[in-house]
Amino acid sequence: MNDLIKELYQEIILDHGQSPRNFGECDPHNKSADGHNPLCGDNLKLTFYINNEDVIEDIKFTGEGCAISLASASLMTEKLKGKKIDIAEEIFSDFTNLVSGSSEDLKVLNEEDSLYALKGVGGFPMRVKCATMAWHAFKSALKS
Amino acid sequence: MLDIKKIRGDFPILNKKILNNKDLIYLDTAASAQKPKVVIDEINSFYSNNYANVSRGVHTLSVESTFKYEDARKKVQKFINADSEREIIFTKSATESINLIANSFASKYINEGDEIILTVMEHHSNIIPWFLIRDKYKCKILFANIDSTGNIDQKHFESLISEKTKLVSITHLSNVFGTIVNQEIINMCNNAGIPILLDGCQSASHIPIDVKTLGCDYFVFSGHKLYAPTGVGVFYGKENLIEELPPYQGGGGMIADVSIDGATFTDLPAKFEAGTPPLVEAYGLGVAIDYVNELGMSEISEHEFRLTNYALDKMQDLDFVDIHGANENKHSIISFNIKNVHSHEVSSFLDVEGIAIRAGHHCCQPLMKHLSLNSTARLSFGMYNTEDEVDIFINALKKCRDFFTK
Numbered sequence: 001m002n003d004l005i006k007e008l009y010q011e012i013i014l015d016h017g018q019s020p021r022n023f024g025e026c027d028p029h030n031k032s033a034d035g036h037n038p039l040c041g042d043n044l045k046l047t048f049y050i051n052n053e054d055v056i057e058d059i060k061f062t063g064e065g066c067a068i069s070l071a072s073a074s075l076m077t078e079k080l081k082g083k084k085i086d087i088a089e090e091i092f093s094d095f096t097n098l099v100s101g102s103s104e105d106l107k108v109l110n111e112e113d114s115l116y117a118l119k120g121v122g123g124f125p126m127r128v129k130c131a132t133m134a135w136h137a138f139k140s141a142l143k144s
Numbered sequence: 145m146l147d148i149k150k151i152r153g154d155f156p157i158l159n160k161k162i163l164n165n166k167d168l169i170y171l172d173t174a175a176s177a178q179k180p181k182v183v184i185d186e187i188n189s190f191y192s193n194n195y196a197n198v199s200r201g202v203h204t205l206s207v208e209s210t211f212k213y214e215d216a217r218k219k220v221q222k223f224i225n226a227d228s229e230r231e232i233i234f235t236k237s238a239t240e241s242i243n244l245i246a247n248s249f250a251s252k253y254i255n256e257g258d259e260i261i262l263t264v265m266e267h268h269s270n271i272i273p274w275f276l277i278r279d280k281y282k283c284k285i286l287f288a289n290i291d292s293t294g295n296i297d298q299k300h301f302e303s304l305i306s307e308k309t310k311l312v313s314i315t316h317l318s319n320v321f322g323t324i325v326n327q328e329i330i331n332m333c334n335n336a337g338i339p340i341l342l343d344g345c346q347s348a349s350h351i352p353i354d355v356k357t358l359g360c361d362y363f364v365f366s367g368h369k370l371y372a373p374t375g376v377g378v379f380y381g382k383e384n385l386i387e388e389l390p391p392y393q394g395g396g397g398m399i400a401d402v403s404i405d406g407a408t409f410t411d412l413p414a415k416f417e418a419g420t421p422p423l424v425e426a427y428g429l430g431v432a433i434d435y436v437n438e439l440g441m442s443e444i445s446e447h448e449f450r451l452t453n454y455a456l457d458k459m460q461d462l463d464f465v466d467i468h469g470a471n472e473n474k475h476s477i478i479s480f481n482i483k484n485v486h487s488h489e490v491s492s493f494l495d496v497e498g499i500a501i502r503a504g505h506h507c508c509q510p511l512m513k514h515l516s517l518n519s520t521a522r523l524s525f526g527m528y529n530t531e532d533e534v535d536i537f538i539n540a541l542k543k544c545r546d547f548f549t550k
């Protein structure tokens with residue numbers, strides 16, 4: 001089997017792609033946004049609850065998509081749950097750097113992080129949008 | 145029989161190695177065709193030797209350019225068997241061609257409550273221009289259903305036709321199913337006296353086109369799917385019909401006389417070609433047509449049809465593959481899914497094997513919704529593809545299934 005494919009589809013990606021965690025809708029939630037990938041029709045809906053200490057208390061998503069987009073959304077919810085918003089925003093910018101091939105100066109993510117499994121997306125520029133769909137939904141929900 | 149080995153030698157890009165040194169297997173001609181060397185070289189030569197703006201100067205280069213541009217028009221006219229060069233309008237793409245007819249036709253003929261019929265399997269290029277017209281003129285857009293074979297549901301289509309129908313605009317060869325429109329659909333429109341536009345984006349490169357035998361009033365296609373450069377499209381309309389239509393865009397080259405009070409417009413075809421046209425691209429299209437004609441459109445069509453059936457036979461035997469639409473009446477295009485594997489995964493996996501296919505909604509979201517699919521994978525053939533390539537593709541599908549569903 002080919003190395004590029006193995007790097008893109010690590011075990012953890014296939015696992016989260018097939019059985020995404022935090023799949024559903026947060027009840028209650030005070031933030032939500034839809035994510036779309038107009039190139040392929042993949043879409044998701046992200047909902048989360050921010051408490052009065054600015055902590056993401058719960059976060060969930062629903063939608064349909066490829067393994068990369070589902071795994072990324074699933075891993076994102078695992079990573080962001082319990083985080084303060086300012087930290088979450090740092091994770092957002094680290095992650096977008098990571099998957100677009102610039103992993104040098106990450107602030108909060110390191111190689112131990114499960115999100116690092118998505119680094120292989122950098123080798124497939126057309127798939128970066130799959131990996132970042134949930135993250136952009138998160139960012140736009142924060143603004144809403 | 146085509147000499148495919150020789151043909152492959154005409155396409156420089158087929159020597160390219162993909163990612164980890166795999167031979168390129170290009171199965172995405174429906175998105176855009178690769179270019180033969182003669183087209184690439186002739187474009188280069190035009191810019192190097194003959195280039196100037198067309199129809200605007202009397203100097204030598206302008207004359208040479210104009211001659212080459214108008215010669216391309218004649219080639220297109222013959223290629224689709226139109227009656228006159230005046231019926232051939234160069235645009236930048238099929239998309240622009242559809243926008244042209246939508247706007248010009250609507251401004252003359254469409255009123256509130258009128259109806260335009262499309263099908264649910266149209267490309268967005270043959271939907272959105274009509275939505276814009278609907279919003280502007282308060283007309284209705286009706287969508288004919290398709291059946292499980294990927295063909296238009298003829299009964300449903302017929303039931304939509306009424307005295308309110310002003311125009312029918314449908315794909316000639318579906319870019320998802322590879323199905324070719326039934327002649328009866330066109331006949332129905334002819335009999336009812338309703339003008340019909342065929343979107344020939346896919347058909348023009350896969351089957352011989354004769355607009356007169358087909359009986360269509362308007363026909364559009366893009367050069368880039370016919371081995372020609374990007375940036376040039378064709379709009380064909382019957383002379384008596386388009387003579388009556390107002391211009392689409394205003395600009396240089398399409399006027400008879402202009403004063404500060406107004407303008408009169410020039411004759412066909414220039415009336416619809418405002419501004420400097422894609423003249424080198426149009427010339428390139430003429431060269432591509434010569435290249436295709438030399439090989440023979442019928443021979444190319446037969447070769448691709450054989451390949452399609454060869455691939456269908458092999459794919460049918462794979463129990464993990466769903467093929468969309470019936471196998472009969474499919475030409476050069478096959479949409480499919482691997483069970484429980486998203487088309488993106490299939491496409492990325494094949495890419496690493498050197499195989500280029502398309503994944504996604506193919507600009508046919510209404511159809512995807514109709515099929516309750518999120519996306520499909522699609523392979524499509526050009527004149528340069530071979531049975532060996534299909535074999536490698538089939539093998540890669542098996543590997544892909546094993547990888548993702550182990």
Ligand SMILES: Cc1ncc(COP(=O)(O)O)c(C=O)c1O
Nearest residue numbers: 237238239267269319343345366
């Ligand atoms: C059936 C059909 N119609 C229209 C188009 C639009 O062609 P273009 O983007 O070249 O204008 C395409 C191209 O994908 C097509 O397949």
